[in-house]
Amino acid sequence: MNRFYTTVEMPVGLPRLSQRDHLLLMGSCFATHIGVRLQEAKFTCDVNPYGILYNPLSVSAALREAMAGKNYEKEDLHNYGGLWHSPMHHGDFSAPTVEEALAHINMRLENLRAELGKLDVLVATWGTAWVYEDAQTGRVVGNCHKRPERCFRRRRLTVEEVVDDWNDLIRQLRTMNPRLRVLLTVSPIRHLRDGLHANQLSKGTLLLAADKLIEKMPGVVDYFPAYELLMDELRDYRFYAADMVHPSDVAIDYVWQRFCDVCLTDEARRTADECDAIRKSLAHKPFRVDSENYKSFLEQILLKIDRLNEKYPYLDFEKERMTCRIRLNR
Secondary structure, three states: OOOOOOOOOOOOOOOOEOOOOEEEEEEOHHHHHHHHHHHHOOOEEEEOOOOOOOOHHHHHHHHHHHHHOOOOOHHHOEEEOOEEEOOOOOHHHOEOOHHHHHHHHHHHHHHHHHHHOOOOEEEEEEOOOEEEEEOOOOOEOOOOOOOOHHHEEEEEOOHHHHHHHHHHHHHHHHHHOOOOEEEEEEOOOOOHHHOHHHHHHHHHHHHHHHHHHHHHOOOOEEEOOHHHHHHHHOOOHHHEOOOOOOEOHHHHHHHHHHHHHHHEOHHHHHHHHHHHHHHHHHOOOOOOOOOHHHHHHHHHHHHHHHHHHHHOOOOOOHHHHHHHHHHHOO
8 A cells, every 4th residue: 555645556457559440539528638649649549520519318329320420510610709500519610611611521521431331449438427409409419609699408318328328339340340349437627617516416426427438348448547546646736736636747747657568568568668769759859950960860860760660660650750850851
């Protein structure tokens, strides 16, 4: 037992990922944090193709739309505050013209649809059990886009609602792709606007729902304790950003390392470390970009990339190669 903090016990039997696997991460901004690190480690993964989604029903609805072959049209959007918005999408997809918004939405949706049949693991991060239903349609929205409160009804999902919805969703996904596994996480980011007590009830609802799904689908659904790592192992405000809500970079790095420990193969971790070294080398700022020493430094980076790609030809280093060539030709 550690004298200075409580150690969170990691679950056994979690999926062991490699850069050969196809991954999809959806949900809260915590999914984006981990997804970006997986992309930097050269994993094949799509991250939040609808933008950040906070509640489990919105994540489920997005996946169902992809399976159903949904194509967004003007009637699916609304204009508010000078922008066109989709009630299912994050504000990152909002645009001044309907054509621009639809092009972005449908491009990402088409890519998601193409990936579903190839997926090995879906990582879903639930943020809150509180949902907003459109007052006219009754549908749970993914984002309110700062429209007036009178346009929505706010309520908390029940454990049974989440379990029934996701049980059906996972069965549909596995009918299309029988090898798919689902890794659930609950976001450690607190929704203080709900109030601290309401936030705890919300997180408790999500934790119970995840546990029920694991009981129903052992070997298919697993849980990674991101929430517990922040709440119990790093239970100190120095691990939070200035808003005292979001995890700090140090906390995210720590959770990422724990994720690597239990969810990545040994080979994948070594490859991730080599990719990280290349990324940090490219972030290096020289005194003189036109010096021979710096050109030699860039050539060494290219050599490392070539050696790694020779060993793992499925890794995509095109962006890094292009960066090196541009700097060498200055």
